[in-house]
Amino acid sequence: MPTERPLFLLAQWNFADLPHMDGYPTDGLLQLFIVEDVEAEHSWEIRYLPASLLSDVREVAPSWTSGLNDLPFNGPDVTFKLVGAPICNPMDMSDRGIEDLIDECLDQLGDEARDFYDDNDADIDDLLFELLGTGGHLLGGHPTFTQNDPRDWLDDDDDLVQLAQIDSIEFSMMLGDNGIGHILIPRDALRAWDLSRAVYQWDCY
Structure with missing residues (x-):
């Protein structure tokens, strides 16, 4: 312009x-x-x-x-x-698509993995932030x-x-x-x- x-x-x-x-x-x-x-x-x-x-x-x-x-x-x-x-x-935790990607991964891993994530989501998200950024x-x-x-x-x-x-x-x-x-x-x-x-x-x- x-x-x-x-x-x-x-x-x-x-x-x-x-x-x-x-x-x-x-x-x-x-x-x-x-x-x-x-x-x-x-x-x-x-x-x-x-x-x-x-x-x-x-x-x-x-x-x-x-x-x-x-x-x-x-x-x-x-x-x-x-x-x-x-x-x-890799896609990191600031990307708007990351929640759908995590959800897709948990679907593939099964109910036990989803329950573990739900119980520890804050700690896991912090770890993913460090690993993926x-x-x-x-x-x-x-x-x-x-x-x-x-x-x-x-x-x-x-x-x-x-x-x-x-x-x-x-x-x-x-x-x-x-x-x-x-x-x-x-x-x-x-x-x-x-x-x-x-x-x-x-x-x-």
Whole structure:
């Protein structure tokens, strides 16, 4: 969405340098820009630049002033380069689908296992929280939320899945209080690579 506010690059993925994932391009750049005012009606911009356009891309940095207190980084030259690698990323306890998954597992294990879970659900949930929580920077996979799963209120009609996850980096890039950012997109829009329906959301502790 066009805006007169200056945009700051928060994250960029070069698909040519990453292991291929089903449903994702094999080249080009995925970029996430944010504005300094996190309360703005439209505080982010998501775009994809196909490889055919990269030769025309030039770097334009918005002016930086000391008053930019709401950005997650504390200076114009804060950069991090990540190396992509496939990982195992289980659904964790912050995902809205975890209760159905646990219920399905208990159905397979039988009544004795369900009774044991019902008697010890708080301790088991705490253990699962420790075992399954991953966080970190991701393309695809299951999201980790610090608060409630925002897909419960973003749009009940869309089957939103994670396109990308951006985690805080202590003392260097902080989304609020150790927060995590997510690009979420309807599943059918991901298959069509229609980023016009993607949304950016972040929450923190």
